[in-house]
Structure formats: C-alpha cells, structure tokens
Amino acid sequence: MPDPADWKPATLALHAGDGSREPGAPLGNPLVPATSFYADPDGIGFSAADLKADAPHFYVRWGNPTAAVLEARLAALEGGESCLTFASGMAAVSGLFLSKLKSGDHLVLSNICYAGVAELAHDVLPGLGIAVTTVDESDAAAVANAMRPETRLGHIETPANPLLRRADIAAVAKIAHAGGAELSVDATMATPVATRPLALGADFVVHSLTKYICGHGDALGGAVIGTADAIGTLRTSAGIHFGGVLNPFAAWLMLRGLETLPARMALHESNARAVVGFLEHHPRIGRVIWPGAASHPEYEIARRQMANFSGMISFTAKNSAALATAFGARLKLVAYAVSLGKTRSLIFYIPTEDLLRTSFHLAGAEAEKYRSLAGEGLFRLSVGLEDAGDIIADLEQGLAV
DSSP states (O other): OOGGGGOOOOHHHTTTTTOSTTTTTTSSSOOOOOOBBBOOOOTTTTGGOOOTTTOOOTTTTTOOOOHHHHHHHHHHHOSSSEEEESHHHHHHHHHHHHHHHTTTTTTEESSSOOOHHHHHHTTTTTGTTTEEEEETTTTTHHHOOOOOOEEEEEEESSSBBBBBBOOOOOHHHHHHHTTTTTEEEEOOHHHHHHHHHHTTTEEEEEEEETTTOSSSSOOEEEEEEOOHHHHHHHHHIIIIIIIIOOOHHHHHHHHHHHTTTTHHHHHHHHHHHHHHHHHOOTTTTEEEEOOOOTTSSSSHHHHOOOOOSSSSSEEEETTTHHHHHHHHHSSSSSOOOOOOOSOEEEEEEEEEEHHHHIIIOOHHHHHHHHHHTTEEEEEEEOOSOOHHHHHHHHHHHHHOO
C-alpha cells in the first residue's frame, strides 16, 4: 500500500486525518456535537494563552474532534501543515485579514474578487487604519508597482469572481515575498483538485467550503491553510478571540462532501466543457469565459496551474437584463439562484454598473477594462452534475425568447 505521503487527491479526500482502524471503530468520521470536553485539572489553564498545539480538546471554540478531522484532510489536500476552519468563507477571510493587518499596514488586493471581500476591503479596513490598493492581479508588473514598504499582505483570487481571471500565483508570491509581505490565495473556484497555491509559493490558501468542497448546498463554512505556526497563531486570534468557528454538524457535512470532491470536479469540468461548446455557437451569446477555453487571455496560466478547469462559466448576451428575467421564468432545470459549486446547476445575472458601484469601486481605465469584458452584465453559470445534454437543452429553450 502506498505511503500516505504519496496518496493522490482522490485518496486523501477519503482517508486523510482518519482515526482508529481497530475492530469496532466507526467506518467514517463520527459527528461529535459536544461543546465542552473533560479537562485535566493540571493540564490546561482557563485562558487561550495556555493553548498548545498538542492540547486535548477543551472547548468547541478552541477545537472539535469532527472539525479537527476536516482540518487535517484539507491541510493534506492542499499540501499544508495545518488548517483552521471557520463558520463561513467570509469569516475565514475576515479572520485572516484582521489577524495579519493592523493600523498603518497595507493590503494589496485583487481588484476583481468576491463582492463580500471587496466590500470588506473598501468599506471596513480603511476605518481601522489599514490602507488597501486594488490591482489587476493577472498583471505581475501592476502587482509589483502596488507594493509599499508597509505592505504586509497580498490577497488574490484565482479564478477571480465573476470574470474568472487567473493570476500567476508563483510570480505574485515572489513579488510579495521580495517586498516583505505574505500572500494569501482564495482558491474556492479551483479547489485543491485543480490548484495547490502553497506549492506555488503562497503562504495561505483560503476556501469558502460552502461551494465545491461541501458540494451539496447544505452547509456554510470556510478555511485557511498554511504552516503549523501561522495557523496556530490564527487559531488563537481569529478562532478563539473572534469566535467565528465552524460548528461540528457543518464540519461533518463538509467531510461528507469532501469524499466525492475529485469525482465531482471531473464531472463539473466535463459538463462545463460541453456547455461552453454550446454557448460559443449560440447567436444570442457574446463573450464566453471559462478557465479551460483557449480564447481566454490567461489560458496558458490556467493550463500551467490548474489540473481541473471547474464548472464555472461566465458569459455575456444580447439584451442581457431582459434575458435574466426570461431565465428566471423559463428555466426548468437550471436554477436562477446565487452561489456556486453545488450538485445542481445555478445561474445568476450580475449587472456591471451595480457591481462597479457597490463592490469593486473601479473607475477610469480599470472600469472601462471591466466593461469591455463584462458588457452590461455577466451571467455566472455554475454547471452542475446533471446530464450535460439536459443542461444544454434547458439553456437552449431559455434562450429562445
């Protein structure tokens, strides 16, 4: 049997972090919903300041057996030393930012990223004295120009939501490290099946577990993976003191979803490829954006650092606002709904001017660049696990208006 250190992702997703294999042990990871655990009166103090890496479970905010297995499995999949899970993807990003940055520090952030992260950076961090510069992370020279002596963290998202823009993680990591900063990468859309940012030089990888890793649309969660020392510090600051930790039942659901992640991602990618082929030849569709499409400007980067192109597609269409209304009324299989990475196909319309105004705060040449790609609005399509022909047939009848 291969050494666990040599296991491939499909094996890690099922077995990493498993407990006892003794007769009578459960085949699978049990849900432990307890919030408190028996304590050694001489072994641990009441304060989190006494927490050691090998401390037994004490209180659920400090750690939980079910979450611990999920954390070990995620760390193994990402090639990291340790992981901390959170109550949501936004809790993970907020916890990381607020633990690594203080007043007077500077953050370099992708100018196209998840709207909640963009709004945190624009609307909250400056009030705490943290300066933020947003930049096109696919342009290494622009990232280098954005660095300052007080830059402590760079945060990129690849593929970036909703344009599915890709960044060269290794190049950006070198720039960040040369400037004395660390780099975090939100790889939610890629998943560890496609990309392992730590192996490319990133210091942290962030996931919204709610999406592909859970896969079933029934649990909310987030995670940060990195070195044991860095995650240990993060556990005390963001986990214990901020308190946005993952609840045990959600952790158990994430473990359930993680077991099928590699198989699901293969089918998501296969279905997406078929849907892209249909959309690219439909007369009503304009630009089609997918990490696996040779037409995308960052296709070579995607080929180099993505082993799976995922099921996320963005596209423009003629008279898109009216088409969004028609989709909501006519689609029978594809759900008109937010989020992504679920077993079911989802589609949602994102008007360009609304996003530029409320989330990205782009102006001038940057705004025009976004408009040139997104038109008056983008449809974000999360291709599910249904039969590819059925998905295409539903989109075809939805477009027939």
